[in-house]
Amino acid sequence: MSIETTPSRNPDDPEWERLVAGLQAEPADPVGDLPLVPEWTRDADARKAVARRAVRRARRAGRRWLARQRTDRGHVKQIARGTRRTHEWVVGFHGVHVQATAHQAHLATREARAAARRARYTLMPAQREKARQFAERAETQALAAIQLHEQARRKVRRGRLLRGGLAYGTPLIADTVAAVEFGGIGLAGGIAATLSVAAWIGRKPQTEETWDHERRSIGDGDRLDEPMLNQAYQAAKVIGGDQTLTMVMPCMLTADAQAWEAVFDLPGGLPTRKALNATEALAGAFGVAVQQFHQSRGDREGRVHLRVSLQLPFTGAPIQGPLLAMERVSLWESVPMGVNLRSESVWTSWVERSGLFGGEPGSGKSAAANDLLLAAALDPTVRLYLADGKAGADITPFEPIAAMYDTDGNPERLLEILTHIWEVEVPERRALAKEYGSRKLTAAMAARDPRVYLAVLLVDEWSSYGAAADRKTREECERLLRLIVQQGRALGIITLAATQKPDADSVPTGIRDILSIRWAMRCLTPQASDTILGQGYAAAGHNAQDILKSQRGVGIYMDGEGAEPELVRSYYYDDDEVELILERAHKLREEAGTLPGSGPSLADRLRERGTEGQILAVLVDEFTAGGDNVDWLPGSVLLNALRAVGLDVTPERLAALVVRSPADKKKREWAGSLVAGYPRALVFDTAQQLIERT
Numbered sequence: 001m002s003i004e005t006t007p008s009r010n011p012d013d014p015e016w017e018r019l020v021a022g023l024q025a026e027p028a029d030p031v032g033d034l035p036l037v038p039e040w041t042r043d044a045d046a047r048k049a050v051a052r053r054a055v056r057r058a059r060r061a062g063r064r065w066l067a068r069q070r071t072d073r074g075h076v077k078q079i080a081r082g083t084r085r086t087h088e089w090v091v092g093f094h095g096v097h098v099q100a101t102a103h104q105a106h107l108a109t110r111e112a113r114a115a116a117r118r119a120r121y122t123l124m125p126a127q128r129e130k131a132r133q134f135a136e137r138a139e140t141q142a143l144a145a146i147q148l149h150e151q152a153r154r155k156v157r158r159g160r161l162l163r164g165g166l167a168y169g170t171p172l173i174a175d176t177v178a179a180v181e182f183g184g185i186g187l188a189g190g191i192a193a194t195l196s197v198a199a200w201i202g203r204k205p206q207t208e209e210t211w212d213h214e215r216r217s218i219g220d221g222d223r224l225d226e227p228m229l230n231q232a233y234q235a236a237k238v239i240g241g242d243q244t245l246t247m248v249m250p251c252m253l254t255a256d257a258q259a260w261e262a263v264f265d266l267p268g269g270l271p272t273r274k275a276l277n278a279t280e281a282l283a284g285a286f287g288v289a290v291q292q293f294h295q296s297r298g299d300r301e302g303r304v305h306l307r308v309s310l311q312l313p314f315t316g317a318p319i320q321g322p323l324l325a326m327e328r329v330s331l332w333e334s335v336p337m338g339v340n341l342r343s344e345s346v347w348t349s350w351v352e353r354s355g356l357f358g359g360e361p362g363s364g365k366s367a368a369a370n371d372l373l374l375a376a377a378l379d380p381t382v383r384l385y386l387a388d389g390k391a392g393a394d395i396t397p398f399e400p401i402a403a404m405y406d407t408d409g410n411p412e413r414l415l416e417i418l419t420h421i422w423e424v425e426v427p428e429r430r431a432l433a434k435e436y437g438s439r440k441l442t443a444a445m446a447a448r449d450p451r452v453y454l455a456v457l458l459v460d461e462w463s464s465y466g467a468a469a470d471r472k473t474r475e476e477c478e479r480l481l482r483l484i485v486q487q488g489r490a491l492g493i494i495t496l497a498a499t500q501k502p503d504a505d506s507v508p509t510g511i512r513d514i515l516s517i518r519w520a521m522r523c524l525t526p527q528a529s530d531t532i533l534g535q536g537y538a539a540a541g542h543n544a545q546d547i548l549k550s551q552r553g554v555g556i557y558m559d560g561e562g563a564e565p566e567l568v569r570s571y572y573y574d575d576d577e578v579e580l581i582l583e584r585a586h587k588l589r590e591e592a593g594t595l596p597g598s599g600p601s602l603a604d605r606l607r608e609r610g611t612e613g614q615i616l617a618v619l620v621d622e623f624t625a626g627g628d629n630v631d632w633l634p635g636s637v638l639l640n641a642l643r644a645v646g647l648d649v650t651p652e653r654l655a656a657l658v659v660r661s662p663a664d665k666k667k668r669e670w671a672g673s674l675v676a677g678y679p680r681a682l683v684f685d686t687a688q689q690l691i692e693r694t
């Protein structure tokens with residue numbers, strides 16, 4: 001399994017080199033002179049994106065301020081609350097104590113008055129004296145209580161005066177001084193400062209409320225930083241309220257200013273799965289849509305790579321694929337499939353692989369399948385078997401180059417195709433592998449032996465065939481498809497199944513499980529998504545139901561068993577581009593003699609014509625492999641090619657076989673020096689003459 005961000009090398013192919021050079025962007029700061037300057041400052045588009053974000057943030061701040069005024073945290077309410085609190089502080093709570101002493105004094109006075117009255121009306125001398133003494137004591141107590149009350153009042157008055165002086169006098173003096181010193185501006189400044197202090201005092205409402213002025217989110221244009229990261233993961237309950245994340249790579253804006261990225265470790269013992277399972281809650285905590293939020297596993301348990309896109313990804317114009325610029329492709333090497341969230345090109349090797357692409361109608365399966373089919377078409381050695389159960393027009397343009405095809409959704413024809421592959425292709429390939437003493441056919445064998453080549457079988461919408469076929473045909477098709485996927489893999493037969501309705505009926509479970517490359521385009525349910533990717537992926541945060549309708553051609557891509565799924569948008573080739581590529585493919589196949597029904601190729605016919613024929617066959621293959629542009633090759637290159645297949649030919653023998661005129665013998669520049677060689681036209685003419693002669 002491999003996802004390549006740049007194409008793999010093909011040292012002998014200048015066209016390939018040119019393409020690779022074109023694909024590798026020049027680094028903005030190759031010698032690292034500006035290590036502290038963020039990369040986005042060097043790109044005009046990125047700077048614009050940052051400026052746009054700043055404007056958005058300012059606008060958002062304004063809106064937040066206005067919205068805040070309507071809440072309990074509005075500034076007017078804060079000032080009023082602050083003033084009231086200041087007043088309450090000045091007045092103090094001592095009033096209760098004063099009231100208590102007043103009450104005591106009132107009771108004591110009433111008691112004293114009653115005692116005095118009793119003493120006045122007591123007639124018995126002994127009791128009268130007692131009553132008089134009691135009345136005197138009551139009076140003393142009443143006087144003491146009154147005194148206490150007076151003392152309390154005085155104390156409160158003194159405290160109020162002091163606090164009032166501090167609370168009102170200080171700003172009054174400050175404002176007056178400011179007004180005297182600086183006039184109107186000073187007065188305004190003083191008042192503003194006084195109101196600010198009042199607002200600060202009243203900043204918190206007494207009642208609980210939902211407005212959280214501390215809340216920051218990426219969706220509101222705020223920058224991602226460590227506190228925001230910790231808050232979000234705490235809010236989503238991935239980590240506890242007292243736990244924090246350990247940063248491995250700090251929060252950074254990507255070079256194209258389109259996303260925030262960070263790498264961190266979860267607190268000890270927490271599995272990565274816990275973070276991956278909380279995608280929705282985390283996206284909510286960051287204030288972004290689920291589609292903008294992307295986490296992937298790091299290289300160790302507990303490590304998370306986070307990427308939060310500032311906009312919905314993959315909603316722009318379709319991405320044109322590199323095949324348009326490629327003259328020829330080798331399907332033994334990786335082919336370009338699409339682009340991932342980091343704008344990296346995703347290249348996949350299909351050798352010994354098979355695939356399942358699924359998704360609702362219109363989600364982009366055919367476009368994704370085209371990425372493989374067009375690459376296969378540009379490799380003239382690859383044989384194409386195409387079947388479309390929907391009877392749509394998707395594979396019609398491939399008809400002229402397909403070895404066998406069904407564009408009518410006819411189960412009998414599908415059976416014919418599968419039977420041919422199982423009874424002709426597979427045995428031939430098995431015999432060939434046996435010849436090499438191997439169980440499989442490899443790129444190394446293909447480089448030496450033209451009989452070794454790949455084949456691609458596409459079965460689009462299996463369920464439509466299933467519905468149209470009788471039970472016997474359906475079972476036989478199913479049996480053959482399973483055998484081809486299982487045994488054809490090692491023998492160079494690549495199977496790709498595509499389905500609109502990913503369930504057990506649309507692709508039988510036994511076959512589905514052995515299709516290793518999965519691409520889940522938008523699905524209607526998490527179950528459908530799991531049917532393509534495997535049980536449990538939706539729950540682990542890889543749910544193709546989350547893909548939006550507007551994100552056409554986007555799917556969760558799994559490049560082989562055990563590969564971490566990632567969101568990839570397929571390269572898209574419109575009808576004109578498909579036609580252009582297929583015209584090129586047709587020409588390549590015409591030259592290589594691999595067009596269906598065109599009989600054996602020129603090279604194959606030469607091989608049956610003795611040693612001379614075998615030598616010329618190698619020369620023809622060498623020119624064909626180089627593509628159309630190669631109209632001349634050095635003698636040394638041709639002799640090396642002959643040597644590689646075990647034909648030890650001397651330069652003299654080659655010159656005697658392909659007879660050159662003095663003009664043909666003229667040396668040409670090759671790899672920096674002048675060398676002798678052979679023109680393509682002369683080699684092909686000689687080959688043709690040999691066929692006509694013998």
Ligand SMILES: Nc1ncnc2c1ncn2[C@@H]1O[C@H](COP(=O)(O)OP(=O)(O)OP(=O)(O)O)[C@@H](O)[C@H]1O
Nearest residue numbers: 318361362363364365366367500552553570571572
């Ligand atoms: N990679 C892509 N980039 C941009 N647009 C795309 C991409 N893939 C598909 N589309 C758009 O989506 C449309 C439908 O795509 P496609 O026909 O591949 O879907 P499908 O899933 O095969 O549909 P059906 O199941 O009906 O055959 C295309 O016509 C194209 O406009």
